[in-house]
Amino acid sequence: MGIIRKTKSVKTLLKIFEQTNNAISVVILVEQLHQKMNKTTVYRVLERLEDEGILHSFTGKDGLKWYAKYNGCSSSNHMDLHPHFQCRDCGKTACLPIDILIPSVSNYRIDSAELLLIGQCEDCLS
Amino acid sequence: MGIIRKTKSVKTLLKIFEQTNNAISVVILVEQLHQKMNKTTVYRVLERLEDEGILHSFTGKDGLKWYAKYNGCSSSNHMDLHPHFQCRDCGKTACLPIDILIPSVSNYRIDSAELLLIGQCEDCLS
């Protein structure tokens, strides 16, 4: 099993995600860290952290990949349904601490689900 | 206001979507139609048909753009919540004819929502 090493890149990214419950897109991270680490490394570290269950990822309205703390998504125990909010004005993307029942559908076996709510965040409601 | 012209490209794409309630990714359409029309045209016609309210689009698990009939999504009246199913094995993507209540969240004004259910379709359940 791949043990994840505490490299400088890993520590940097972990610290960033420790400081917020919001989700961050890979594009933003690559831009923000382009002096500190290579974009390939950003992609690879995020993937590793997701494999380890430390982060989780989802696709935003824009088709970009977003990451957030695994438990930033659901407070106590993890649900397979990840509800996320994305502000259409400022782009702020947050994990919502609400539990939603995954609907069951005949003819299909549902493994997981993603719910993306689009609207305006507190700051952009004017 | 832009009146949409009944060009050969428009007719071709309309016919394709008339024949199914499933969603189709732009990538598949571009590939399937590359002898009949240019990929740029595929992108532009789909955009126009969405503007006209004939199709609607959403982002799949893979980050790709998918289109389906507007009313393939919800049977009678249109909900802002679009529930879609995507098969993790064969990639089949369908609009689900179920109504789901959009949850309201404090501090946010929710305009619309996308629910993507991932699992296995009937054919891939073995």
Add this chain to the structure above:
DNA sequence: GTAACTGCAAAATATTTGCATCCTT
């Protein structure tokens, strides 16, 4: 020491744009 990790360059993939030309109304 060795397997994991990183950086760099290049490839792969998806989508958009500019512009000249063509077609629908």
Add this chain to the structure above:
DNA sequence: AAGGATGCAAATATTTTGCAGTTAC
């Protein structure tokens, strides 16, 4: 005729891959 639509090439953007060199354990 005029404005919308198309094709083609090139640009943009995101993500992935290969490989040589470095680092954590």
